[in-house]
Amino acid sequence: MKFKIYRYDGEEEDYDTYEVPHEEGQTILDALFYVQENLDDSLSFRYSCRGAVCGSCAMLIDKVPRLACRTQVEKVKEQKSELEHYKALDQGEKLSEDQILVEPLPHLEVEKDLIVDMEKFYENYEKIEPYLKSEKEPEKEHRMDSETVNELEEYTNCILCAACFGSCPVNGEDEDYFGPAALAKLYRFHIDPRDSEDRLELADEENGWWACDFYTNCKKVCPKDVPPNFSIGKARQELKEEKDDED
Ligand code: SF4
Ligand code: FES
Structure with missing residues (x-):
C-alpha cells in the first residue's frame, strides 16, 4: 500500500510517498514504523501505549482524525469521512483511492511531520x-x-x-x-x-x-x-x- 505522508522540518512543508508491504491486521502506526525503520528514519510521529489508551497518536488519516495505533490499514477506505464544515477536507493533499493520506491533527501547530504542539x-x-x-x-x-x-x-x-x-x-x-x-x-x-x-x-x-x-x-x-x-x-x-x- 502507498502512503502519502505530510512532512515539515520547521521551515518547509511537503508530502512524501512510501510503499509499505501490507500484512494482515497492520495498523497505521505499524506502517509508520515500517517507514521509519526501513525507508526514512527522519519521519517523526508521536505514540506511547500502542493500545488506544494514552491518546498520543491521534492524526489525520484520510482526512479523518483517528488513532494511528487503532486504525487498521485495510479499514481506512471503508470508513469515509462524514465530517461537516470541515476545512481539512479542502486543504493539503487531496484524497486518492490508491494511497492512504496521513497528516497531522488540524487546529494545532505542527512541530515536526505528524507531531503537533498540544x-x-x-x-x-x-x-x-x-x-x-x-x-x-x-x-x-x-x-x-x-x-x-x-x-x-x-x-x-x-x-x-x-x-x-x-x-x-x-x-x-x-x-x-x-x-x-x-x-x-x-x-x-x-x-x-x-x-x-x-x-x-x-x-x-x-x-x-x-x-x-x-x-x-x-x-x-x-x-x-x-x-x-x-x-x-x-x-x-x-x-x-x-x-x-x-x-
Ligand atoms: S476524541 Fe475528544 S472526547 Fe474523545 S477521547 Fe479524544 S479527547 Fe476525549
Ligand atoms: S499509541 Fe497510545 S493511543 Fe495510540
Whole structure:
C-alpha cells in the first residue's frame, strides 16, 4: 500500500510517498514504523501505549482524525469521512483511492511531520479545573447509584487524544473555544454527586458552552464514544432553565 505522508522540518512543508508491504491486521502506526525503520528514519510521529489508551497518536488519516495505533490499514477506505464544515477536507493533499493520506491533527501547530504542539488543547482543558472538588465527607464511602455510574463512565473514558479538537470546525475558527473534550469533562464533574461546586458556570461564556454549533464531528471521531455534543446540549438547557427561573 502507498502512503502519502505530510512532512515539515520547521521551515518547509511537503508530502512524501512510501510503499509499505501490507500484512494482515497492520495498523497505521505499524506502517509508520515500517517507514521509519526501513525507508526514512527522519519521519517523526508521536505514540506511547500502542493500545488506544494514552491518546498520543491521534492524526489525520484520510482526512479523518483517528488513532494511528487503532486504525487498521485495510479499514481506512471503508470508513469515509462524514465530517461537516470541515476545512481539512479542502486543504493539503487531496484524497486518492490508491494511497492512504496521513497528516497531522488540524487546529494545532505542527512541530515536526505528524507531531503537533498540544499546548492550546491543554490550555483550554485547564480552564475547566479538571479535578474533583469535594467538601462532602461521607461517614463511610461515597455511594452512587448505577445509573449515575453509567452516565459518568461515558465521560471518564476520554483519553485526551484531541481528535475531537482536531475535528471541530469551531476550534478551527477560534483556538480559544474550550473545545469538546474540555466541555465533556466539565459536564462529567457537574454530574458527579461527590463534587460540591457549581461547575457549569466555569464555561458559561462566549467561548464555552455557547460557542458550539452542533456539527457533532466530535462524537463521530471520538475513539472512546464520548458524546461531548450531548453534554453541551444538556448544560445549555440547564443554564437556560436557571436563567428563566431567575427572571
Ligand atoms: S472526547 Fe474523545 S476524541 Fe475528544 S479527547 Fe476525549 S477521547 Fe479524544
Ligand atoms: S499509541 Fe497510545 S493511543 Fe495510540
